[in-house]
Amino acid sequence: MAQRLSRVRSWGSRVFAVECDVTTGPVYFSVAATPQGSGGDVRPLGQLFGHGKVFSLHVHGDDRVRAAKFHGDVKSRLSALPRGHVMEMSSFLPNQKRSLVKGFLMRVPADSSAADDALLELLREDAVHACSYATSGDRWWQQLLARSEEGLVVAERFCVAPAPAPEHHPSTLNIVNSDVFYSFRDAQQVLIECSNIIPESKAVLELVNKPSDPTVKGKFPVIVIEGLDATGKTTLTDSLKGAMGAVLLKSPPQVLAPFRQLFDAEPPLIRRAFYALGNYITARQIARESEKAPVIVDRFWHSTAAYAIATAVSGKVGNLPGLGSEVYQWPGDLLKPSLVLLLSVSPEERLRRLSGRGLEKTVEEAELEANHLFRQKVEEAYMRIQNPACEVVDASPSPDQVLQQVLLLIKSKCHL
């Protein structure tokens, strides 16, 4: 108990954000450090908390791999509760990097006992912080819960007050080294930490562990083709290969194909580290092949970063880190291509091509289709990545017209 309470002290200066409706943006509230609190206009919180019982849960922990896995586990357990409504909720120190702790806000009917039982069970884990919310007078209180022989008890309570939106959206605070990795070592470290719980990590590490100096490309140009699924990357890269006598590579590389499905099902920390490492394997292949011929690459670091950032940042495009943010910087130890082209088509044309192809989509691509906001965020993140930045290519004309347009662009940019 003493340990739990000592951890709570920092809770008092935190701001919480609840993503109740991604189109209107989160509701922010702070919990005051003093038991008296400052009150304030709590009507929006009344609307948020007002019906039934409300709980919040956050997963802390020094072991980031375990915390990431447990976060997913908590979500599925809460989602399974009858008559419950679960929303994303984050706790953070405004504009302070790495201060984000992800969690959930759960509302259940007042007569539900299943939620109490689930909380009691979850509180067996030291990493879980659970709170309930109660009103007295014109104040709302956040009540830190603990286990006792009688069941759930309130260990401490803090006054809740509305807080202004911070300058940086909370979901941007932990991107570096949790969603996007800026060096081989940082991505490798995640898979090392996973080795005990995901044995396949060892096989992946062995594939990337070979000594190499992959930052230097050969004398021939290296052209990366990027874009959302079904924008025509495969079609274009195939024809570029023929037209330029080029070698065609892709990221993730073929050697990682047997592991991809498994890592796709893991939490973002693990999944993104896997894709990041894939780029270093492809970089090694690029370095070797570009000594002999031009190289065309189907997806590379722009994809890794753009999808990761778009997934990490909830809500609207405006929540993305601003242009020039460190999150858009190319990793210092990763080979830089000569040219990166971003294929762009209208959402309607892309949907036509997707349905025409009729292939099974990755979960993320299915989500793209359903989620217009997500697609916009991926495209915007693609365009904010710097050094090298990508050149946007209108990929709506016929395949041959796109090819001719791209050949001209390559000729002028790569001085061929």
Ligand SMILES: Nc1ncnc2c1ncn2[C@@H]1O[C@H](COP(=O)(O)OP(=O)(O)O)[C@@H](O)[C@H]1O
């Ligand atoms: N320029 C184009 N015009 C019309 N259809 C295209 C064009 N380029 C590709 N397609 C078609 O769109 C679908 C998706 O193309 P594909 O090259 O597989 O995209 P990606 O590799 O980006 O997922 C395919 O059915 C392909 O034949």
Ligand SMILES: Nc1ccn([C@H]2C[C@H](O)[C@@H](COP(=O)(O)OP(=O)(O)O)O2)c(=O)n1
């Ligand atoms: N270099 C890469 C390539 C793909 N990814 C991730 C980003 C998305 O989650 C998926 C998209 O890949 P997918 O295979 O669906 O795309 P294509 O079908 O090749 O167009 O993979 C990545 O992170 N880094």
